[in-house]
Amino acid sequence: MVVRTTIKSFLIGVNNLDVMGEVTMKYLFGIFLSLILVNGVYAKSVTVGTIVDGDTFFAEVSSDENPIGVYLVNVDAPELNGKCQSEKDLAITAKQRLEELLPAGSVVEVKNAKETGKRHKRIRGNVILSDGRDVGEILIKENLGHSFDGVHRYSWCK
DSSP, X not given: OHHHHHHXXXXXHHHOBOTTSOBOHHHHHHHHHHHHHHHOEEEXXXXXXXXXXXXXXXXXXXXXXXXXXXXXXXXXXXXXXXXXXXXXXXXXXXXXXXXXXXXXXXXXEEEEEEEEOSSSOEEEEXXXXXXXXXXXXXXXXXXXXXXXXXXXXXXXXX
């Protein structure tokens, strides 16, 4: 419904051409704003706080807000309360590696960030280090996580 409304707004804007043949700026701004609000996707710099596990940490977004959870969207790390001992052991290693990559107080960028959660605000996105590397991709290359499509989770227990 919202996407249909956005497309309709765009078509109205295109049909509202001024004398010079250019699309009126207010319609372009409206389209841009609509697309941002529909997708809720953006980039955000955050200050790392506490590491929760191999793919989650708390961060401060601004000094006047409580820390919020940040989830690495592209990686599925083993769970600390996993189904078998090998998953639990690997989860500890993944958490320790994330602590090395994201020391408390460091500032990282969360690209393709999308806010989720109704009661507790959270951000899901790609976490990018100051040198441009994607944290999720690092964990995957080091076999401390598997590529995650948002739906299918990997079984860590054999």
